[in-house]
Amino acid sequence: MAVTNNAPTVIARRHSFAAKLLTLLVGLVAAAQIATWLIVSRDNLREARSLIEADLRHATLAFTNIVKDRNNLLGDGGTTAARDYAIKPLFTDPDEVATLASALPSIAGSIHADLVVALALDGHTLASAPAGEIPGGVLRKLIAAAELDESPTPRATGYAYHRDRLHSLVLVPVRAPDTVAWLVLGFRIDNALASTLHEQTGIDLTFADPQHRVVATSLPALKARTLLASPLRPTTDAALATVPLGDDTALVVSRLLPAGDGLHASLYLQYSLEEKLVPARRTERILLLVSLGSLVFAILLGLGFARRLSQPIEQLAAHTRVIARGDYITPLTLQRTDELGRLADAFRAMTAGLAERDRVRDLLDKNVSPEVAAQLLRDGATLGGQEREVTILFADLRGFTTLSEKLTPQELLTLLNRYLDRMSAAIEAHGGVIDKFIGDAIMALFGAPVPQSDAANRALDAALAMEKALVQLNAELAAEGIAPLAIGIGVNTARVVAGNIGSSRRLNYSVIGDGVNVASRLQSLTRTAEYRTSLIASAATLAACCQKSSLGAPPASSASPGSSPSSASSPSSALPTFRPLGTVPVKGRAEPVVIFAVE
């Protein structure tokens, strides 16, 4: 039983309250953790992008500043070099151009310029070191810008390709004391510059020419080419672009550096998103661990909580089964102060109520016959009744008064109960209902409350069985040294009123009517010595008996004892023998009653 029950229990547990509670708790924690993780992850990405954007702006500014600083240094250096009064006249004397050209490399060397170009006042190139051309448009623009500069040290800056190399240029006037010529000084935009900026800002820089070739970069050459191979193009709004670079993602801002005559250079500043996300990823990993930890904790907590909640419920359920078995003795060992405790208390109260009811029922069973008890329980205890044919059996102990004088009251009661027990058993075995015990007398009904077609047969069989039982009881009593008991039984069949009789507070299922008195009278007639019998039945009983058992063979007043047994088809094996005893008057009845001794 227990083994077969196991499988359904496991299945049931899956849908159990505990499982639902656990699922809910774990689900809530998991949802909260996932939401937190997603929010943190999203914010980290946003933060990283924003940090990179700030870094890139900073690097752009650093680039601008470093170029400005170097331009200023070169400008100051150039101005100082041109002030030399040995060199200054060379700018204004057309015959001294060769000398001027020879002087430029030493100027470049002394101020660490990569490029020095001397211009006449009108902008045409006097000399250049190293030799090469800067587009005239660039120079004209620089001169125009310098002429507009109202500062004491006017200068103009820009970018230009000189011998295909990108340079940052600064133009300063040569004064004697008015401006008599211009000097252009430049430094190369090369890998060294990119690396310097990278060291300062941590940002990678790549310069590209109009054909999108690498001019200078702080990146490994291959990576720089990959960057420039992307569809990235410089924009003027300096918007942040996301460029996938192999297994990495770079955020890039670009700047367009005009280099004159329709040329330009592009500057790309980039930072690896993954690199910036490293601390965020670490935080996310820790968060993930914390999440998993709290999930495990939630599961354990949920399990514990669910157990605490479901265990008493299961205990209660188990106890329900105990009670269903009718065991009101086993106590419910659930001591709690919460709602479940109150439920347990209610359960105990209910058990007590059930036990009380059962005790009542038991007492009912003992005090009334089970059939009557069942009818009472079924139909309720209502007054009222119905007329029906019932066979009434009265039995009484002979010489009980004498016996009672010889025994102690306890012994007497024990003996009486023993006797009544045997008799009751005999009556109930034949479908009779004990109506009441009246001292040592028994009144039993056949055919009520449950109608029985063979009530008379059953009554007579029961009466004979009682006599037989008494014989056996007497044998037992003889062994105990107690004098034998003797009984007298009267059986009558009559139409009586059956129902619950009594007050509204106390009822008895019983029958009333003349037939009951007749049965009682027949019982007392057994005392008559000349009848020589202990069992007397009325003609009505005989008639009912024979009508039922011998199919229409009317029981004659002188019915032979052997005529009936041959035709017996009733549950009882054979009809008893009836010996007519004549008629007896009965008090309250006009007609006398014909009686028979049954043997």
Added chain:
Amino acid sequence: MNSRFLFFVIAALAAHLPLAADQGSVQVTVKDNKGQSVADAVVSLLPLDTKPILAPLAEPVIINQRDQEFEPLVTPVIVGTRIAFPNRDAIRHQVYSLSKAKRFEIPLYGPGVGETLLFDRAGVVALGCNIHEWMTAYIIVLETPFFMKTQADGLAALAALPPGRYRLDVWHSRLVHEATREVIIASSDVAAQTIAITLRPNTGKRRAPDGLGGGYK
């Protein structure tokens, strides 16, 4: 007698002496493009029909170096004038020019009159000092005796002009475009000319603060 004095005399003649029948005069007001009077502009009239008589002064014109500045800032002279650059400071100066009209350099010299140079080519000569970068002066060498430097009110009054056609030129150290026009001077006539010129911003080479360069005077 310096050139300034000469102009004063000419102006006085124009203003107070009864005018000869064959002499006219002109009053030129120079303003910049903001309407401000321009001082230290040189207004010159070059006769177009006759060749003027150029009679440079016998004595050299003086451009002093005082308090580490040239003075005056602008000096108009007739071609052939000799100019001296006396050093009135306690320190030494090295005056030079890289202008086409007169390339020269006077090596470092101390207090005293110093060298006197002849300016025999027309043109503008920008003077500088190799020691003191901020020192600047201009000599305007002209092929006409009819010229005058504007005063603070921007006015240059030229008189005793033989009637006829002239080319009127205005020069200024920060002039952007040449200001040239033709004028006709009639006898007994006082022509009034207002000339607006465009000047570059005055970026002027600034003199170092006193603490740095003004210790010796």
